[in-house]
Amino acid sequence: MPSKNIDKAALDRLRNEVLAANLELNARGLVLYTFGNASGIDRESGLVAIKPSGVPYEDLRAEDLPVFTLDGKLVEGKLKPSSDLDTHLHLYREFAGIGGVAHTHSEYATAWSQAGRAIPAYGTTHADYFHGPVPVTAPLTDEEINGDYVLNTGVAITRLFASEAIDPLAVPAVLVAGHAPFVWGRTPTDAAHNAVVLEAVARMACFTESLRKECEPVSQALLDRHHFRKHGAKATYGQG
Amino acid sequence: MPSKNIDKAALDRLRNEVLAANLELNARGLVLYTFGNASGIDRESGLVAIKPSGVPYEDLRAEDLPVFTLDGKLVEGKLKPSSDLDTHLHLYREFAGIGGVAHTHSEYATAWSQAGRAIPAYGTTHADYFHGPVPVTAPLTDEEINGDYVLNTGVAITRLFASEAIDPLAVPAVLVAGHAPFVWGRTPTDAAHNAVVLEAVARMACFTESLRKECEPVSQALLDRHHFRKHGAKATYGQG
Amino acid sequence: MPSKNIDKAALDRLRNEVLAANLELNARGLVLYTFGNASGIDRESGLVAIKPSGVPYEDLRAEDLPVFTLDGKLVEGKLKPSSDLDTHLHLYREFAGIGGVAHTHSEYATAWSQAGRAIPAYGTTHADYFHGPVPVTAPLTDEEINGDYVLNTGVAITRLFASEAIDPLAVPAVLVAGHAPFVWGRTPTDAAHNAVVLEAVARMACFTESLRKECEPVSQALLDRHHFRKHGAKATYGQG
Amino acid sequence: MPSKNIDKAALDRLRNEVLAANLELNARGLVLYTFGNASGIDRESGLVAIKPSGVPYEDLRAEDLPVFTLDGKLVEGKLKPSSDLDTHLHLYREFAGIGGVAHTHSEYATAWSQAGRAIPAYGTTHADYFHGPVPVTAPLTDEEINGDYVLNTGVAITRLFASEAIDPLAVPAVLVAGHAPFVWGRTPTDAAHNAVVLEAVARMACFTESLRKECEPVSQALLDRHHFRKHGAKATYGQG
Numbered sequence: 001m002p003s004k005n006i007d008k009a010a011l012d013r014l015r016n017e018v019l020a021a022n023l024e025l026n027a028r029g030l031v032l033y034t035f036g037n038a039s040g041i042d043r044e045s046g047l048v049a050i051k052p053s054g055v056p057y058e059d060l061r062a063e064d065l066p067v068f069t070l071d072g073k074l075v076e077g078k079l080k081p082s083s084d085l086d087t088h089l090h091l092y093r094e095f096a097g098i099g100g101v102a103h104t105h106s107e108y109a110t111a112w113s114q115a116g117r118a119i120p121a122y123g124t125t126h127a128d129y130f131h132g133p134v135p136v137t138a139p140l141t142d143e144e145i146n147g148d149y150v151l152n153t154g155v156a157i158t159r160l161f162a163s164e165a166i167d168p169l170a171v172p173a174v175l176v177a178g179h180a181p182f183v184w185g186r187t188p189t190d191a192a193h194n195a196v197v198l199e200a201v202a203r204m205a206c207f208t209e210s211l212r213k214e215c216e217p218v219s220q221a222l223l224d225r226h227h228f229r230k231h232g233a234k235a236t237y238g239q240g
Numbered sequence: 241m242p243s244k245n246i247d248k249a250a251l252d253r254l255r256n257e258v259l260a261a262n263l264e265l266n267a268r269g270l271v272l273y274t275f276g277n278a279s280g281i282d283r284e285s286g287l288v289a290i291k292p293s294g295v296p297y298e299d300l301r302a303e304d305l306p307v308f309t310l311d312g313k314l315v316e317g318k319l320k321p322s323s324d325l326d327t328h329l330h331l332y333r334e335f336a337g338i339g340g341v342a343h344t345h346s347e348y349a350t351a352w353s354q355a356g357r358a359i360p361a362y363g364t365t366h367a368d369y370f371h372g373p374v375p376v377t378a379p380l381t382d383e384e385i386n387g388d389y390v391l392n393t394g395v396a397i398t399r400l401f402a403s404e405a406i407d408p409l410a411v412p413a414v415l416v417a418g419h420a421p422f423v424w425g426r427t428p429t430d431a432a433h434n435a436v437v438l439e440a441v442a443r444m445a446c447f448t449e450s451l452r453k454e455c456e457p458v459s460q461a462l463l464d465r466h467h468f469r470k471h472g473a474k475a476t477y478g479q480g
Numbered sequence: 481m482p483s484k485n486i487d488k489a490a491l492d493r494l495r496n497e498v499l500a501a502n503l504e505l506n507a508r509g510l511v512l513y514t515f516g517n518a519s520g521i522d523r524e525s526g527l528v529a530i531k532p533s534g535v536p537y538e539d540l541r542a543e544d545l546p547v548f549t550l551d552g553k554l555v556e557g558k559l560k561p562s563s564d565l566d567t568h569l570h571l572y573r574e575f576a577g578i579g580g581v582a583h584t585h586s587e588y589a590t591a592w593s594q595a596g597r598a599i600p601a602y603g604t605t606h607a608d609y610f611h612g613p614v615p616v617t618a619p620l621t622d623e624e625i626n627g628d629y630v631l632n633t634g635v636a637i638t639r640l641f642a643s644e645a646i647d648p649l650a651v652p653a654v655l656v657a658g659h660a661p662f663v664w665g666r667t668p669t670d671a672a673h674n675a676v677v678l679e680a681v682a683r684m685a686c687f688t689e690s691l692r693k694e695c696e697p698v699s700q701a702l703l704d705r706h707h708f709r710k711h712g713a714k715a716t717y718g719q720g
Numbered sequence: 721m722p723s724k725n726i727d728k729a730a731l732d733r734l735r736n737e738v739l740a741a742n743l744e745l746n747a748r749g750l751v752l753y754t755f756g757n758a759s760g761i762d763r764e765s766g767l768v769a770i771k772p773s774g775v776p777y778e779d780l781r782a783e784d785l786p787v788f789t790l791d792g793k794l795v796e797g798k799l800k801p802s803s804d805l806d807t808h809l810h811l812y813r814e815f816a817g818i819g820g821v822a823h824t825h826s827e828y829a830t831a832w833s834q835a836g837r838a839i840p841a842y843g844t845t846h847a848d849y850f851h852g853p854v855p856v857t858a859p860l861t862d863e864e865i866n867g868d869y870v871l872n873t874g875v876a877i878t879r880l881f882a883s884e885a886i887d888p889l890a891v892p893a894v895l896v897a898g899h900a901p902f903v904w905g906r907t908p909t910d911a912a913h914n915a916v917v918l919e920a921v922a923r924m925a926c927f928t929e930s931l932r933k934e935c936e937p938v939s940q941a942l943l944d945r946h947h948f949r950k951h952g953a954k955a956t957y958g959q960g
Contacts (some may be wrong), residue, residue, distance in 0.1 A: 054478030103367050111447035122834040124899045125825045141459040154418040178458040179364045207831035218898040221862040238774030294718030351687035354602040382701040395702045418698040419604045534958030585845050594842040650818040658938040659844045703735035
């Protein structure tokens with residue numbers, strides 16, 4: 001029983017970080033009303049905290065965030081979870097290295113999703129965060145939609161990353177066709193941060209195409225240089 | 241005589257909710273100066289409260305909102321009503337299930353109106369609120385413009401919904417060609433909320449087309465899945 | 481000598497209204513740094529107050545505004561006037577009915593100016609304020625630029641309105657090709673208000689064309705209906 | 721040894737002005753999170769102060785800014801410099817008249833960089849600040865990227881200005897292809913100011929092209945008139 005093994009302090013830290021990640025989505029203008037949600041996982045206990053469904057951001061408190069096991073059993077909390085819970089859980093099960101997931105309908109990333117197009121890596125801002133195009137799923141089939149829709153959204157994501165051999169920590173975002181982005185990171189804080197940057201990258205890529213219809217992505221050399229500047233053993237950015 | 245039957249407490253509640261709906265339009269950046277207006281109806285008494293004409297939002301008080309019968313007789317209030325009153329009243333007479341109407345010149349929804357184009361359902365944000373394209377009226381004829389113009393605007397709307405067999409509660413918004421959107425809901429609060437979401441949906445649909453000229457709407461299955469997630473007997477969204 | 485006839489109270493009122501008009505341009509996001517300027521005229525005395533050149537909006541005080549006669553003689557003030565003074569004065573001399581002028585580089589109106597295109601009347605928001613397209617001047621010739629450039633900008637404007645027989649009070653704005661808009665009104669307050677609405681109209685017209693390349697303007701009947709709703713003897717809008 | 725000759729008061733003034741320039745980039749919305757950086761040089765001592773790497777703007781203090789000699793030796797400071805330091809130093813070495821450099825990923829200027837296009841001089845706002853198109857570098861070669869990348873970015877800039885015979889004080893900005901703008905000025909304050917104006921100019925040029933695909937830049941006469949209005953011996957703008 002997971003409830004026996006809960007480290008209360010760890011769960012409090014998780015809930016507080018997940019709360020902060022949700023508030024960051026709101027503060028940065030990525031969400032409207034109660035749209036959007038962020039979650040986080042404590043890999044020790046395998047517990048996931050997530051935003052409750054339909055609660056205004058200004059009313060959210062850490063203790064309101066329901067907590068689930070990786071297979072979806074409620075552990076703590078009185079409020080219903082975000083309706084996207086099953087997508088989050090599937091991503092945590094399949095992408096072992098991630099610690100947080102953020103989902104928004106941020107407007108430019110959503111427009112790329114609605115257009116069914118991956119975001120090409122047009123510049124170094126993109127390369128600093130996403131080591132290649134931000135991919136887009138295939139549209140879900142009627143069977144997938146009429147079946148276990150929320151879970152199937154997650155399955156469409158992980159199937160895409162597997163079939164294209166994309167490392168989810170090198171490209172920590174995806175566009176779900178006809179829907180919107182899901183973004184992740186090593187922590188809930190990183191997931192929210194990446195969601196904010198994704199929206200900026202999506203906006204600039206859209207402007208770029210309005211200036212040049214047939215635009216080439218940056219070279220592999222530039223993609224690598226900027227990516228490994230911020231990631232991996234040889235990272236040089238920041239004070240760390 | 242309606243004035244005999246007025247429930248003062250109900251009318252106060254109505255005016256306060258209509259005031260809040262008007263202020264929401266302003267707070268969300270949907271209106272400029274004194275543009276825009278929201279109204280609400282108390283179906284018990286058949287009385288409609290509406291924003292007065294040309295009054296700045298920051299000066300609005302609940303008691304300033306004039307009150308009318310469904311056929312346009314002034315019941316209470318010293319200020320002239322919004323110049324769009326007759327459109328609102330017509331919508332209340334024809335669309336029995338609605339309790340509030342909001343009209344703005346919000347910029348992207350207005351651009352679709354000016355382009356004379358319905359907003360296609362390009363994604364799930366749209367599907368969550370509008371169960372199909374947001375339709376656009378035909379341009380009003382010179383006779384309609386030179387006649388009872390404001391009423392005829394309402395007639396063009398209800399004629400469109402009737403001829404296309406659109407349920408106004410499934411698609412709670414319309415674009416008036418060459419003019420701007422009218423939006424409604426079960427309450428004034430819902431009407432304002434839907435107006436805010438319509439503008440976001442209009443913006444994202446515009447960006448989507450800039451990324452893909454010939455874009456397909458989402459499937460009927462996805463439209464249904466998202467619509468019935470938030471509406472109807474099987475709705476699952478939120479804490480309700 | 482104009483200084484003998486100055487009504488001090490009238491001049492104070494003028495300066496205060498011109499100050500407020502300038503601050504409105506800044507508050508509504510139409511200007512960057514010290515860009516933009518508004519002026520007003522007291523038709524009794526023929527005196528014009530205008531923003532000084534290059535002074536930050538937050539530092540502006542009414543007494544800082546220099547005052548000029550209609551033919552450009554300094555009457556009061558220690559600061560240099562806006563470098564666009566001669567355009568303002570020319571407009572006051574030629575357009576007898578106007579009492580205020582505002583000039584900004586607001587971004588969408590400037591884009592139409594840079595594109596050398598008049599803004600078509602695509603909707604009722606436009607028609608409420610501008611009774612026809614907002615026209616654009618021809619590019620200034622090298623002689624006009626190398627000569628009395630600022631005055632010649634005004635001459636290009638009034639020549640256009642004369643040759644096209646446009647009533648400057650029916651269409652209270654113009655786009656100067658390769659430059660930016662000049663906007664006016666019966667008062668400095670109206671001029672600033674019209675400049676704010678022009679930018680919204682310019683923005684919506686740009687979005688409209690992105691949605692429909694070959695878009696028709698609204699009918700003359702609709703243009704007339706909306707214009708005369710807010711202007712002239714039969715105006716019905718507002719509480720006045 | 722530069723440290724012997726340091727004028728402490730001059731260095732404090734420099735650091736404070738560089739801090740203010742960095743904060744201006746943030747206040748004007750040109751940077752996201754810790755993106756972007758500004759620096760300044762004291763030409764007497766040849767010392768350069770620059771933003772540290774990855775520090776949030778709200779936490780920046782003047783004493784945190786590391787100080788370097790023109791050939792890159794650390795003189796003062798405990799924090800790592802911006803990862804773009806070597807580009808800044810190269811610009812100071814090659815462009816003798818400049819006193820400040822600002823680098824941002826501001827969204828429209830970055831879009832032009834990503835599209836690999838110079839910004840044409842479409843209007844007088846542009847001409848007031850940039851006496852000709854804002855040029856774009858060639859994409860860096862794989863050798864340049866895999867070698868001393870940050871220095872090579874600076875070399876690509878100065879090579880472009882030399883080969884095109886562009887005066888860096890007449891056109892105080894460049895777009896690095898696939899990356900973003902670098903902007904400079906006689907002081908750090910000017911550099912930040914020019915970066916803010918560049919973004920506005922980039923935005924308006926993008927809107928201009930959406931309104932007219934094949935748009936001509938302004939005439940040389942207009943470019944000269946506006947440029948020399950604000951620059952050089954005959955400047956007339958402002959109170960100076």
